[in-house]
Amino acid sequence: MSLQKVHEETIGLKPPLVKVCGRSIEEFLDAIEKFHGWKAPGLVIGGFMVDWAQELIGPGIEADAIVETCHCLPDAIQLFTPxxxxxxxxKILDWDKFALSLYDKKRLEGFRIWLDLRKTALFPNIYNWFMRLVPKKSLPLQIVLEDIIAAGRSILSSAPVQITKLHGKKNRGITGICSGCGEAYPLEQGEQCLSCQGMRYFDLVRRQ
Amino acid sequence: MSLQKVHEETIGLKPPLVKVCGRSIEEFLDAIEKFHGWKAPGLVIGGFMVDWAQELIGPGIEADAIVETCHCLPDAIQLFTPxxxxxxxxKILDWDKFALSLYDKKRLEGFRIWLDLRKTALFPNIYNWFMRLVPKKSLPLQIVLEDIIAAGRSILSSAPVQITKLHGKKNRGITGICSGCGEAYPLEQGEQCLSCQGMRYFDLVRRQ
Ligand SMILES: [Zn+2]
Ligand SMILES: [Zn+2]
Structure with missing residues (x-):
């Protein structure tokens, strides 16, 4: 059964109404696969989250975004917002929380949307996938996707929020030249760049 | 004078040779503006960096990426690689260093490319833009872009590297339910999620 079909039968919506981020389900899933490499369930849920946040904020608002995990959700924001x-x-907070906020960048007011576990009771496959309770082999991607699309916003919650902290927002300081590697770096990091201070992630390879 | 024209006259390449990441200069700049919102000079340089790294790595290699700044370069990777x-x-390292690496994800071998300030001597506009030595008003975007495209790879350096650390690479631990907010979070963060521990970036707004 096609995803569109599943959605129609479960939710009882007619095709023209089933749009996510302004796209048909097929276009929506194609965009996800093209950018992300595969139809990751987390990103499909993320698309529904962005869709809802945008509807709550309304048209014509320049919105910034905060995601509370570096898995999947950043790509939902990047695909479906500017x-x-x-x-x-x-802004990406590496907190592993499945939530995002879109907010008016001038007024710092917006909406936070999150996956509400209590609401997944009707969709045990989604709960099991999210909590990683079942091995991937026993829970095929297609099954999870069909449930996610059938569920739509029904597994999400939203709340109006006022943004009070902008984590990681900083002005760039003075740029200097690192005495170790000769590359530009922010002087506030110290006498040398972080890489030369021991964070370097690579060894140079000598060529024969 | 068109950017294509500038490039031909400066570098002496015929149009069919002027391709960046498999695109004509115009397509390349259009892709940048569409994804990033504007033709950011750092992202245009980043495109040349990715182009060179991909050529060095060669075709048919599954490559992962590390960028050493969260400004512009992440978008060059996202636009022109999978x-x-x-x-x-x-992986994004928030080090404010204008460098990126692409590497074979199996063998952890690849190439690091960086903006080599010494090589910008021929292009004072690029140097002044990068070091933020001139107010934006006196250095129009179009001028900087023309120089960046004229410069191409000539302001970059590359080195073969072996990746030795994968910063931030971690297995996800056990997921629990936060007693503060009722949302899922990684238990290793403590008794409650980071948000409930005081990192929360928002206040809930009461509706009248
Ligand atoms: Zn250094
Ligand atoms: Zn909490």
């Missing part, structure tokens, strides 16, 4: 990690409009 | 921050194939 915010990217490189343009500074999305 | 790696995204949400799919786990790109």
């Amino acid at each position: 915010c990217t990690c490189g343009n500074g409009w999305m | 790696c995204t921050c949400g799919n786990g194939w790109m």
Whole structure:
């Protein structure tokens, strides 16, 4: 049974109503696979989260984003909003919480959306997938995806929020040249760059 | 003068040779603007960095990425490789160093590319832009972009590297339910989730 079909029968919506982030379910899943490499369940849920947050915020608002995990959700934001990690409009908190906020960047008001575990009672496959209670082999991707699409927003909760802290937001200080590697780095890091202070993640390879 | 024209006259390449990440300069810049919101100079340089790293690694290699700044370079990786921050194939080090590595994810061998300040001597606009020595008003975007495209790889250096540390790579531990907020979180964070431990970035808004 196609995902569209599942969704229609479960939720009772007619096809024209089943849009996520302005796309049909098929276009939505294609966009996810193209950017992310595969139809990750977390990213599909993330798409429903962004869709709801955008609807709550309303049109015409310049919104910044905060995601509370580095898994999947950053890609939902990047795919379906103008915010990217490189343009500074999305902040990623490495907290492993399945939640995101979109907020008016001027007024710092917006909405937080999260996966509400209590609401997954009707969808044990989603609960088991999320809590990693069942080995991947016994829970095929297609089954989880069908349930996620059938569930839509029904497994999510939302709350209006006022942003009070912008973690990691900082002005860039003075740039200097590292005496170790000769590369530019922020002087506030110390006498040398973090890499030369011992954080370096690579060894140089000598060529024969 | 068009960017293509500048590039031809400066570098002496014929149009068919001027491809960045498999695209014409125009397509390359369009892709950047569409994803990132504007033609950020750092992202244009980042495109040349990714282009060079991919050529050095060669075709048919599954490559992961590390970027050493959260500004601009993550978007160059996400636009021109299959790696995204949400799919786990790109790691972002918040070190404010303008460098990236692409490496064979099995053998952990690859290439690091960085902006080599010594090589910018021929391009004072690029040096001044990068070191933020000139107010933005006196250095229009178009001028910087023309120089960056004229410069191409000539302002970059590369080195073969063996990856020795994968910063931030960790297995996810056991998931529990936070007694504060009722949401799922990694138990290793403590008795409650980081948000409930005081890192929370929002206040709930009461509706009238
Ligand atoms: Zn250094
Ligand atoms: Zn909590």
